[in-house]
Amino acid sequence: MxxxxxxxxxxxxxxxxxxxxxxxxxxxxxxxxxxxxxxxxxxxxxxxxxxxxxxxxxxxxxxxxxxxxxxxxxxxxxxxxxxxxxxxxxxxxxxxxxxxxEVNPFTNDDSEPVTEQESSAINFDAYEDIPVETSGDNVPPPVNTFAEIDLGEAVNENIRRCKYVKPTPVQRHAIPISLAGRDLMACAQTGSGKTAAFCFPIISGIMRGQFPRPPRPRMAFPLALILSPTRELSCQIHDEAKKFSYQTGVRVVVAYGGAPINQQLRELERGVHILVATPGRLVDLLERARVSLQMIRYLALDEADRMLDMGFEPQIRKIVQQMDMPPPGVRQTMLFSATFPKEIQRLASDFLSSYIFLAVGRVGSSTDLIVQRVEYVQETDKRSHLMDLLHAQKENGVHGKQALTLVFVETKKGADALEHWLCMNGFPAAAIHGDRTQQEREHALRSFKTGYTPILVATDVAARGLDIPHVAHVVNFDLPNDIDDYVHRIGRTGRAGKTGLATAFFNENNSSLARSLSDLMQEANQEVPAWLSRFAARSTYGGKNRRGGARFGARDFRRDSSYNRGASGGSTDYYGGGANMNSGYASGGYNASYGTAGVTSAWD
DNA sequence: CTGTTAC
Known part of the structure; x- marks a missing residue:
């Protein structure tokens, strides 16, 4: 019909x-x-x-x-x-x-510094022949076009307004899986359209579904909850979700810290179908009994591996397991990230029921879309080295403007200091980190996006998820300790199929990263300097047991014999959520003898 | 005092 x-x-x-x-x-x-x-x-x-x-x-x-x-x-x-x-x-x-x-969310130009043509088109050629791997029971087949999935006329209209011509690989696979009501752990490269992949099915499901009447006034009963690790990312997801749900009647509300709570409360009181939030503010709202999770039907964790690691895990457990949220199997749970370490996958299976694992090859960081360079730079030389890079770039500027450069540092103090130093040396820079007020953070980001300050110095607050068009260059002034953080950081460039450059300053302090960085670059067909290979060979492998081969950002931990051993030898409760891995792999013909110690060969 | 996340 x-x-x-x-x-x-x-x-x-x-x-x-x-x-x-x-x-x-x-x-x-x-x-x-x-x-x-x-x-x-x-x-x-x-x-x-x-x-x-x-x-x-x-x-x-x-x-x-x-x-x-x-x-x-x-x-x-x-x-x-x-x-x-x-x-x-x-x-x-x-x-x-x-x-x-309802404000038309499609009328805000962010005064793009580059032409419309460049800013909106997704370069789909870059996504041809991306390797895709799924596991789990009865994986729904992917679609090739949005027309094949009936998201409803209003959403289709919004897809058109967004200028999405066809789904990206993660969307092609994830949307049918979510529409089929299945839980999902999705690992897809940075900048490949994950937000839309979980928003579309949620919006569509809310439009089609029938839900009981919210039982109490002055308390919000969202049907869907989307959690993300930073305030800016929650804002961004909220903005996107508003576009996708424009004129559908589906109401999206965002809640995060550092901003006056009263306005957020008012928005919640007006009703909310989809709540986008950071964990801290949500816990606050739950404790004030202004939000109930009892009607949640959809739970999405963006940057899910970050949400479940040490810093966030207690809050996530509280929200998902200790309040009034329906259990796995009753709600539908979707986890998305570009990286998914096996330890975190194992943790995550607590939150999932009979889920499908989906891995899409990392366009952003494993192909040549991002050119990765590593330079040996002593701590004391970093500033002048950065200055050289920026000078060189100034001459390459597009349309007379300096290309946007995102500079990652390790500490908040370091961000302040570098911002100041850059400004003193004639490079208009802004800085963003967790000690800044929310107003300052948002101002810095806006100032960067518009090109007013074409350099942004950032801590890892900006490492994940933020979609900043036209970032030409990511500089790892200080390298992170974790290779996955590196993947997310450089993923701020090379988005939507565009190319980007990532430069890292490496010295002895980063020895523990040498091996995983060298491996990652090799997988991505990048030129690995001989000195880095020597560092890598010398150091013990501090990095994670990553990748399971060059093509994927992660592999389903359920396929890993070592985890099966762990299960049979002791705690089996990560199978308890109902993860069913008896059969049904969409590809590969892997040995189905799960739970039998040592049967499957090691994949890594 | 790596960073993120409430008042």
Whole structure:
């Protein structure tokens, strides 16, 4: 019944965004045959339930008969009869009002410093023949086009507005898996479209689903929760999710620390389907009983390996396991990252049920999209060396502007000091780190994005997830201690199939990274300096047992014999979540004898 | 005092 995206696009050469005066038809139902009674009916239900004070979670496409009585009630509420107390929040604000107020998220240009053509197009050629590996039971097949998946007319419209022509590899595989309701652990290269990969199915699921009525006023009952490790990343995900859900009736709210909580509370009170948050602020909201997780149907962890490592794990466990969130199997859980160390995979399986593991070869860091250089630089020479790089780059500037350079340092003090020094030496720089106020952080990021200060000095607060267009050069002024952090840092360039440059300053202090860095560069067909190889050979292998071969950012730990040994020898509870690995690999024909110690050969 | 994450 519903039209494909392609059909709807061609049918909508006239701007479909303009509502007609007499009978407003929401975008997700436009271009349907006008005689389609179910569409009309479901629209009425959706409109009322979504809009009327969030008194219910009825959503577009709802056809279930057991809701028909309520739907009528919603309709009358929508029509202005309303007067129904006990709604989720006491504020008025009918659906039309909410709809009118919805800001068009596609009108904000971020005053791109480069041309539109360069800024929006994804270079799909760079993603041809990406190796993809899946494991788990009954893996749904990938799709080749957005038209093959019915995300609904409104979402299709937004996909078009985003200028997405076809899904990226991680989207091609992850979206059908999530739409099938499966839990997912997805490992895909930086800059390859992971946000959309988990947002689309969530939005679509909320639009199609039928959900019970939120039980209490003044408390938010989101249906989906998206957690990320930094405030800026949560903001970015929120911005993206708003685009994808524009005019769908699905409400996205963001909550993070360092910003006044009152405004966030007000937004939550207006109703929320998808809550994007950082862990600290969410815990606060949960403790204040302003948010309940009891209606969560979708849980997504972005940068999931970071979320589950030492620094965040207790908070995540509290949120996911010790509050009122439904357990695995009841909710759908999706974990995404560019890196997924096996220890973290093992931890993560606590949160998953019968999940599918998906690995997509790392375009960003394992191909030549990012040219990686390592230079031997003593601590005392780093500043002048950086100055040389920046001078050289100044002459390469595009359109008379200096190309954007992101400089990573190890400490917050170091970031302040380097920013100051750069400014004193004629290089307009900003800095971002966790000791800055949120206002300062956001200002620095904006100033960098617009090219006003084409150099940004950052701690790892900016290492993950941030999508900053036109970063031409990432400098690891101080190398991180963990190779995965390096992968994420350099992934701030070379996004959406574009090329980038990454330069690292290496010295004796980084010896422990030598081996893994050298291996990584080799896998990515980068030139490894002879001196680095000597460092690598000399040092013990401090890095992780990474990659399992050159093609993937990680391998499903369930395939690793050493973990099976661990399971049979002792704690088996990481199988307890129902991870089913008896059969069904989509590729490879691996030995299915799981749980039998030592049967499978080592993959790494 | 590697960094991130609430008031």
């Amino acid at each position: 519903s039209m494909s995206w392609a059909d709807s696009v061609s049918a909508a050469e006239n701007p479909a965004g303009a509502p007609s005066k007499s009978a407003y038809v929401p975008p997700h139902l436009r271009n349907r045959p006008s005689t389609d009674p179910p569409a009309q009916a479901s629209y009425a239900g959706a409109a009322a339930s979504l809009g009327n004070d969030h008194s219910g979670y009825g959503v577009p496409n709802m056809v279930g008969s057991r809701w028909s009585g309520q739907r009528n009630e919603y309709q009358s509420g929508y029509a202005g009869g309303g007067g129904r107390g006990g709604g989720w929040n006491g504020r008025s604000g009918g659906w039309d009002r909410g709809r009118v107020r």
